[in-house]
Amino acid sequence: MYDIKGLNEECGVFGIYGHDSAATLTYMALHALQHRGQEGAGIVASNGENLFGARGMGLLPEALPEQKVKSLASYKNAIGHVRYATTGASELSNVQPFLFKSHKGDLGLAHNGNLVNAKKVRDALEDEGAIFQTSSDSEVLAHLLAKSKAATRKDKIKHALKQIKGAFAFVILHEDSLTVALDDHGVRPLMLGEVDGAYCVASETCAFHAIGATYIRDIMPGEVLTITEDGIDEDRYVDTTYPNMCSMEYIYFARADSEFHQNSIYRIRKALGSALAEEMGDIDADMVIGVPDSSLAAAKGFSAQSGIINEQGLLKNRYVGRTFITPDQVMRERAVRMKLSPVYDLVKDKKVIVIDDSIVRGTTSKYIVQALKNAGAKEVHMGISSPPLKNPCYYGIDVSTHAEIIASKKSVAEIRVEIGADSLTYLSVDRMHDVFKQFGSRGQCDACFTGNYPIEIIDHILPQEKDRKVKGV
Numbered sequence: 249m250y251d252i253k254g255l256n257e258e259c260g261v262f263g264i265y266g267h268d269s270a271a272t273l274t275y276m277a278l279h280a281l282q283h284r285g286q287e288g289a290g291i292v293a294s295n296g297e298n299l300f301g302a303r304g305m306g307l308l309p310e311a312l313p314e315q316k317v318k319s320l321a322s323y324k325n326a327i328g329h330v331r332y333a334t335t336g337a338s339e340l341s342n343v344q345p346f347l348f349k350s351h352k353g354d355l356g357l358a359h360n361g362n363l364v365n366a367k368k369v370r371d372a373l374e375d376e377g378a379i380f381q382t383s384s385d386s387e388v389l390a391h392l393l394a395k396s397k398a399a400t401r402k403d404k405i406k407h408a409l410k411q412i413k414g415a416f417a418f419v420i421l422h423e424d425s426l427t428v429a430l431d432d433h434g435v436r437p438l439m440l441g442e443v444d445g446a447y448c449v450a451s452e453t454c455a456f457h458a459i460g461a462t463y464i465r466d467i468m469p470g471e472v473l474t475i476t477e478d479g480i481d482e483d484r485y486v487d488t489t490y491p492n493m494c495s496m497e498y499i500y501f502a503r504a505d506s507e508f509h510q511n512s513i514y515r516i517r518k519a520l521g522s523a524l525a526e527e528m529g530d531i532d533a534d535m536v537i538g539v540p541d542s543s544l545a546a547a548k549g550f551s552a553q554s555g556i557i558n559e560q561g562l563l564k565n566r567y568v569g570r571t572f573i574t575p576d577q578v579m580r581e582r583a584v585r586m587k588l589s590p591v592y593d594l595v596k597d598k599k600v601i602v603i604d605d606s607i608v609r610g611t612t613s614k615y616i617v618q619a620l621k622n623a624g625a626k627e628v629h630m631g632i633s634s635p636p637l638k639n640p641c642y643y644g645i646d647v648s649t650h651a652e653i654i655a656s657k658k659s660v661a662e663i664r665v666e667i668g669a670d671s672l673t674y675l676s677v678d679r680m681h682d683v684f685k686q687f688g689s690r691g692q693c694d695a696c697f698t699g700n701y702p703i704e705i706i707d708h709i710l711p712q713e714k715d716r717k718v719k720g721v
């Protein structure tokens with residue numbers, strides 16, 4: 249299975265402790281988080297003494313058919329995961345949660361993010377005799393935990409977390425506790441909620457809405473929370489933290505109805521669109537069109553700020569996503585054509601502004617400009633509600649490699665020519681940060697725009713990983 253998109257999702261995690269329908273609620277929550285990963289999904293549940301798991305490849309109904317979920321239905325504690333691979337091939341052995349059996353107790357583990365020193369840690373562990381079951385970065389935490397000589401379970405977890413670097417939101421299930429941990433930069437989102445008196449955690453609050461849970465708060469960088477029968481223990485594994493939440497979560501990845509720091513992503517995207525309208529200045533246009541789905545909110549914000557009417561000039565066929573044919577550029581262009589089409593009589597003889605949230609390879613923008621012009625649009629101006637995306641991500645989001653990213657090689661003026669637009673305006677890095685601050689952000693990673701990676705990349709294995717994934721090894 250190949251991706252036609254330049255930008256791909258990451259993973260989603262969920263955990264719940266002490267609920268009669270733990271596995272069923274986990275399934276429902278994973279369904280709400282499906283946009284974060286479509287390659288595989290799983291659930292590990294505990295009956296208070298042992299852990300049991302089910303997982304599979306593909307979308308939820310395929311990965312976890314009813315029978316598999318039913319087999320876990322009587323257990324009160326559970327964790328779940330939807331995967332989009334960043335390290336390790338897209339194959340069953342790498343689908344999470346992982347489940348480990350030991351005479352010291354069972355362990356279930358699920359991870360959203362990407363570790364930047366996993367290879368180094370793994371090589372060292374293998375030199376000492378460890379044998380890994382997967383090619384995933386996430387497995388190293390289980391080995392570090394098992395090896396730790398710290399006195400208590402919590403101290404073992406803290407000791408293990410201190411040895412890994414990168415982006416992580418972990419959910420860890422033992423027979424009688426659920427532990428969640430966020431890395432010291434807080435790159436990935438992780439939220440705490442409550443349903444029917446049971447605590448739950450999720451990558452995004454849309455999972456809480458799906459199960460009728462109340463959103464309590466965002467888990468902070470460096471935090472380790474342990475949930476047991478006695479309630480919740482709130483602690484940290486490091487004293488100093490460096491908040492650097494992923495900007496692309498706000499711009500593109502998270503679902504628009506999710507909330508970060510109690511603000512909806514929808515409102516934040518509208519504000520990004522409105523900031524872009526200010527930066528673009530006066531343009532004589534008849535309508536603003538958002539590229540569905542992720543840019544509809546930004547287009548609304550642009551329209552409100554500029555006073556130019558917002559129309560649904562592009563329609564998306566939501567059944568196109570992946571292809572089994574090798575994704576050369578011709579194939580990608582065909583796939584975008586199948587995915588998006590203009591409303592012909594709306595745009596004919598009109599000057600339009602198109603708002604998208606990002607340009608990665610440029611395939612989408614190039615097609616849209618052409619399609620709108622073929623439909624009779626007189627002028628097509630492109631506005632992007634984020635800065636030029638120039639660099640790959642090492643922290644858990646599958647952005648293309650440098651070679652494929654158009655803005656890593658071309659200037660804005662050259663990209664405008666390449667996509668055939670009458671003008672092209674990106675949001676500036678400063679305005680983007682202003683918007684995030686306005687909505688409670690304490691600091692954002694912007695490395696894919698600026699190249700300032702907040703966490704040192706130790707392994708530098710991205711190109712090999714991409715290759716491995718495409719070959720499916």
Ligand SMILES: O=P(O)(O)OC[C@H]1O[C@H](OP(=O)(O)OP(=O)(O)O)[C@H](O)[C@@H]1O
Pocket residue numbers: 253254255500539540541542543604605606607608609610611612613
């Ligand atoms: O420059 P490109 O390589 O073409 O990639 C950029 C496009 O990909 C993403 O949308 P996506 O197709 O994922 O659809 P969505 O917005 O509905 O999620 C993004 O919102 C851009 O539209």
Ligand SMILES: NC(=O)CC[C@H](N)C(=O)O
Pocket residue numbers: 257258259260331332333334335336342359360361362363384385386644645
């Ligand atoms: N995108 C993610 O968060 C993936 C988690 C983990 N790095 C994996 O590849 O399975």
Ligand code: SF4
Pocket residue numbers: 435493494495496497640641642643644645647693694695696697
């Ligand atoms: S590099 Fe970009 S996509 Fe990756 S974590 Fe940072 S902001 Fe997010």
Ligand SMILES: [Mg+2]
Pocket residue numbers: 539540541542543604605
């Ligand atoms: Mg899009």
